[in-house]
Amino acid sequence: MNKLISSLALMAFSAGAFAADAVAQTEKQATNWHAIIMFCIFVALTMGITYWAASRTKSTADFYTAGGGITGFQNGLAIAGDYMSAATLLGLTAMTYTQGYDGYIYMMAFFAGWPIILFLMAERLRNLGRFTFSDITAYRLDQGKVRTMAAVSSLTVVCFYLIAQMVGAGQLIKLLFGLEYNVAIFAVGILMMVYVTFGGMVATTWVQIIKACMLLAGGTLVMLLAMSQFGFSYTTLIEKATSVHKLGDKLMYPGSLLKDPVTAISLGLGLMFGTAGLPHILMRFFTVTDAKEARKSVLYASGFVAYFFNVIFLMGLSAIIIVGQNPDFFEGGEIGKKLIGGGNMVAMHLAKAVGGNMLLGFLAAVAFATILAVVSGLALAGASAISHDLYARVIMKGRASEATEIRVSKIATICLGAVAIVLGILFEKQNIAFMVGLAFGVAAAANFPVLILSMYWKGLTTRGALMGGYGGLISAVLFVLFSKSVWVDVLGNAAPLFPYTQPALFAMPIAFFMAWLFSKTDSSVAAQAEIAAFEDQYVRAQTGYGAAAASNH
């Protein structure tokens, strides 16, 4: 049970990723035609949009940030789409189904980072950044070194995240659609390459928006149909759920999930600040016109996320009665045995129970669309780190033409797609639950500290940024490597070298401390100039004067 919880926890923890652990070794199901037809409609629609977007994607600004012309509302939906993955829908419903109130606590932890991002980061991000978050960290520091560091940690995050997504996608699609694992991996990889290479950020954003609407509509419909069975009464629902659930009244008490305060705080930190360090989420702040729209995006995004989490909570609770008391959904037709398809199928079974095969097909198509959209956002973020940071700024030192930069980013996208397919196949049978934790740990420890210091602390120098960034990256990777989830579960050692599974509480202070120490002791001439340059950066961060404007369309 603990193992299930920790894998679910990791899954929930990932703002868009998958721990395939819990869905691993799934049985291939009968081909689900409803789902396949609905998914094909989604693909046809998004391909049409990609075709339209391709004609509007000419400059690098179009490719990376949709020309900065996305409105706050559209971007809010897209951010919500990036944040509410298939893992959110399936993992959190399953968690509420088995653990009750614990699932709700997790959702709160997921949500609480957004107000902080708004208050402390959103306007500075938009005012200073252009295409990637390295634009901000490298603003007054050494372009070559700092961008290389930021690109390395961005790509690390993107790769771990991609592996988790691809393996999760393959397992899930095998289960939902009855397709072969490899077919599913190729389908996801190739569709993603098409969206990103042809449509750039415009297509990626619209895929994300459509998917977010489908997810919100699908979830709401299932929730309403389920609640109608209880006369829309929360009291009736809870009475029935606590009377049949094996936890009884304990269902609505906090369970074993956050017992240990160190893990609880570390997880809270990792969730909150990992989100604020994910390259594909940060990139979304550059797609809007100005700081005003950037703020509105967070307002809409957090509204949708908060709403959807409450929908999921009700779905999970209703499933306790509707799915948990129906022998049809259990292996061998016996209540209390293993659920058909594994624990993550709760949301799908609920859809089938309340809305038949049509609704099941719709929700399955939504889950597939979700994976595709998240993978596309990741690929675009990874490709821009390669083409904008490494190629255009580090290798060509800003002398690359827009046309070649776009060409490089398209090649990078195709390479990342190929890498994702290969890794997806290689890791099929592996326990990849830790990858998501690693992606978040690296984002929180390598990207976030340097990013926030470069915006808030005058004294940051190139040397400090490099030591902080690499220090956070290496310590986060090592803490995860030596923790139970890799050292024991994957490498088969007897005991973990590091007692906690969540690295953020330990790796983040290391990054901050190293950035501080090596900046303070840096007395070079370059460092003086970098500190002096903060004043102008500060005025721009505050007023937005000089910030990249939206291109005209």
Added chain:
Amino acid sequence: MSSAMYERMRANPKFQELVARRGRFAWTLAIIVLTMFYGFVMVVAFNPTALGQPVSEGSRVTVGVALELGMFIFFWVLTAVYVKRANTEFDALNQEIVREAWKEEK
């Protein structure tokens, strides 16, 4: 982007006012959210049974669920409050600062 423009903006007392007012507002809200969230995490870690109690005798709504639903709504209202004030009051001040710096340029 001319450094002279930035210099003039920084010298404008309105800039200091904007930075001080917006900064104070943003940090106040951030501290409210952080305190409530980590306070809640501490209750979960150290006194979980308190969260399982019904809000009133015989009710099926527990303290934990009510508290959390309240936090979801309250945090979102805080974001709305910040966006409202930043997009009207602070942005107006911001535009004045930029406009005045432009005027001096001519």
